[in-house]
Amino acid sequence: MDQSKFQPARLIPVTGIKGAQDQERRATSALLAVFRIVPDLAWSLLKDAKPHKGAIEAYIEPEIKSGKRTIRPDGLFVTTRGKNTWSALIEVKTGKNELDVHQLTAYLDLCRDNSIDCLITISNEVLNASGEHPTSGIDQRKLKSTKLIHLSWLRVITDCLILSEHDGVEDLEQDQVLSELIRFLQSDASGASEFNDMGASWTEVRDGIKSDTITRPTDELNEIVARYESLTRYAALTMSARLGVTAKEVVPTLAKKDYKKHLNQSSQFTIKNKELVGTISVPGAASQLSMRADLSSGILHCEFDLDAPQDRKNKPRITWILSQLKKAPEETLVRWSYKRARVSESPHSLGNLRDKEYDYELENSREIQSFKIELVSKMGTKRSSGKGSFIDSVVDLYEKTYGEVLQPVKPWSKPAPKLSESVKDLIPEQEES
Numbered sequence: 333m334d335q336s337k338f339q340p341a342r343l344i345p346v347t348g349i350k351g352a353q354d355q356e357r358r359a360t361s362a363l364l365a366v367f368r369i370v371p372d373l374a375w376s377l378l379k380d381a382k383p384h385k386g387a388i389e390a391y392i393e394p395e396i397k398s399g400k401r402t403i404r405p406d407g408l409f410v411t412t413r414g415k416n417t418w419s420a421l422i423e424v425k426t427g428k429n430e431l432d433v434h435q436l437t438a439y440l441d442l443c444r445d446n447s448i449d450c451l452i453t454i455s456n457e458v459l460n461a462s463g464e465h466p467t468s469g470i471d472q473r474k475l476k477s478t479k480l481i482h483l484s485w486l487r488v489i490t491d492c493l494i495l496s497e498h499d500g501v502e503d504l505e506q507d508q509v510l511s512e513l514i515r516f517l518q519s520d521a522s523g524a525s526e527f528n529d530m531g532a533s534w535t536e537v538r539d540g541i542k543s544d545t546i547t548r549p550t551d552e553l554n555e556i557v558a559r560y561e562s563l564t565r566y567a568a569l570t571m572s573a574r575l576g577v578t579a580k581e582v583v584p585t586l587a588k589k590d591y592k593k594h595l596n597q598s599s600q601f602t603i604k605n606k607e608l609v610g611t612i613s614v615p616g617a618a619s620q621l622s623m624r625a626d627l628s629s630g631i632l633h634c635e636f637d638l639d640a641p642q643d644r645k646n647k648p649r650i651t652w653i654l655s656q657l658k659k660a661p662e663e664t665l666v667r668w669s670y671k672r673a674r675v676s677e678s679p680h681s682l683g684n685l686r687d688k689e690y691d692y693e694l695e696n697s698r699e700i701q702s703f704k705i706e707l708v709s710k711m712g713t714k715r716s717s718g719k720g721s722f723i724d725s726v727v728d729l730y731e732k733t734y735g736e737v738l739q740p741v742k743p744w745s746k747p748a749p750k751l752s753e754s755v756k757d758l759i760p761e762q763e764e765s
Contacts, residue, residue, distance in 0.1 A: 343512040346521040355426040355523035357392065359516075360406045363454075363488065364390035364422065366513045367409065370506045372499075374409075376491045381420065381450045381481045386413030398442050405439055409452070419448045425455035426485075426523025433469040436480075440470075443478040450479040456525050458484045458562040461583045462591035485524035489517050490569045498576025527566035528717035531559050535715065541606050541627045549599035557598045557608065561587075563723060564610030564623070567730045574731070575614065582611035582620060602627075612730065618741040621734055623726060625711060632725060634733040635706035640668070640699075641744040649700045650685070652744065657682055657705070660737045665706040670698040679706065705741075707733045 344362045349355055367374040368388045375385055391408045407422030421439050425431055431453050439451050457466040465482050492514045501507040517524045533552035540546035546553060564581040571579040587594040602608060606628040612621045619636035626633065638656070640649045650668075657664060662683035667676045684690045709732075712725035 342515070343509065344516040346516060346519045349521050349523075352427055352429055352523065355521075356406060356424045356429075359426055359454075359485075359522055359524060360422060360424045361392045362513055362516055364392065364407050364409060366509055369509050370495075370501065372501070373492065373495055373510065374411075376495060377483060377488060378409075378420070378452070378481070381452065381479055383409075383411050383418040383420070383450075384413040384416050386411045386416070386418075396442055396446060398438070398445060403438060403442055405442070418450075420450035420452050420481075421448055423451065423453045425453075425457075427456065427525070429455070430457060431455055431467045433467050436467055436470060437474065440474040440478055440480070444474070448478065450481060453480070453482045454485060454488065455482075456485050456523075456527075457482070458486060458527055458565055460558050460591070461561040461565075461581070461587040461594065463583070463588060464591065485517065486526055486566060486569050489514065489524065490573045492517070493573040494576055494578075497573075526717065527562060528723065530563070530715040530722055531555055532715075534559075534722070535713075538627050538713075541602060546603060548603070549596050553599045553602065554595050557595060557602060560608040560610060560625070561598075563726060564612065566723075567610075567623075567727045568612045570727055571612065571614065571731060571734065577615045579612055579614045582613050614734065614738075617734070617738055618743040619738065621730065621738060623730060625722075625726065630711045630713070632709050632711045632729050633706055634708075634729045635704055636733075636738055638703045638705065638741065639744060640702055642699075643747065646694050646696055646700050650694075653703050653705075654682075654685060656741045657737065659740060660705075661707070662686075663707070664737055665708065667704045667706075668700045669702050669704070670695060671701045673698070673701075676704055679704075705737060707737060 344358075346358075349358060368390055371385075371388055374388060375383075389410045389412075391410075393404050393406065394408045395402050395404050396408075397403075405421045406424040408419065409422060410417065410419045412418075421443055423431065423436065423439060436451065436453065442448070443451055453465070453467070455466075459466060459482060465480055470480070492510060495501060496507065496510050496514060501510055516522055533555055537546065537553050537556045541553075561581070568579040568581045584594060586597070606626060608625040608627065610623050612623075614621065619638055621634065621636050624633040624635070638653070641652050644652070653666060653668075657666070660682055662681065664682040665679040666682055666685060667679040669676045680690075680692055685692070707729060709725065709729050712720050712722040714721040717723045
């Protein structure tokens, strides 16, 4: 028998899934079952809800009375420690299905009437920069007694990968179960997909900004700006999965205080500068990583800033930055700014700066204050993920810039003070008369 052609038996099979209802039931059951077997995954994903860390029980499609009606949510999660019990209802959507405000309202009432602490929603919708729940129209008064937490399937997969590939699971069986969940969620049949669409208005808005036919914020432009912010979060999550640390998108303060105002200002910026912008922060990295998508030229710019050393002259400062970028690609661009200058100098390729015969101007009467390091690439144009897509081109350039340029860089720090050889005693000894 040629066993290489046989289909392996799987703990969580993807075969037999016939539609959205099967996807949701299978995904809910698989995730909650793994919560019981690998509790560290539950604590990681639910940390914002602050559950008690205790013995876990989990149920799918529990029937709960609400007045004269019987409501059946997708799941129920319960954890008990001593006399304390914490519980949460689970509502799951897969594929392109979105959460329904009327359904969530009924579940929030169910939580209130049954002293359930939290409602957890899981779908392919990614949180925007405000951090607010992706479903609009929720009555905020209902959240006074019940927490509402949203997880994207991408976030679930990311935390699974971090726990499995980086933090490690000591128990062999737990590790195998977690690997099976990862394999299941990464299958197209599971309905747990990546961020894979810039929206129906992508081409219209991109071309409108380029041709100056969009002169004020519109609903379509606001949607694209919001999706670009979600794309930045998606890129941060994919980097987190590879790095084993939590990379995050940098969110302006205004986005959390007044998201509509933030979105309007961001759209005005896009109209004026013809750019979509986003920034990712990686713990331990020498700088934040920013992405500018220039819609007029079709070019992506991924860049970061570094302070120049302050203990040497300009030429040695250039030598210092070159030593920091030993393994960076030749096409990496380097530019510097002088103190009190409003704009940076023209960029130079790393290949040219490494060439000892290359001639460039330095104003030695002014001090170099900082460097800007940049990689550029052609922007994908397709709205959906895949070859030639805008989404993939952004994620790929983020990862290339971090991995090949930023990752080895160490920021300059002022050297520790040295002991003086001429001053050895606070009060010199006096010779006897």
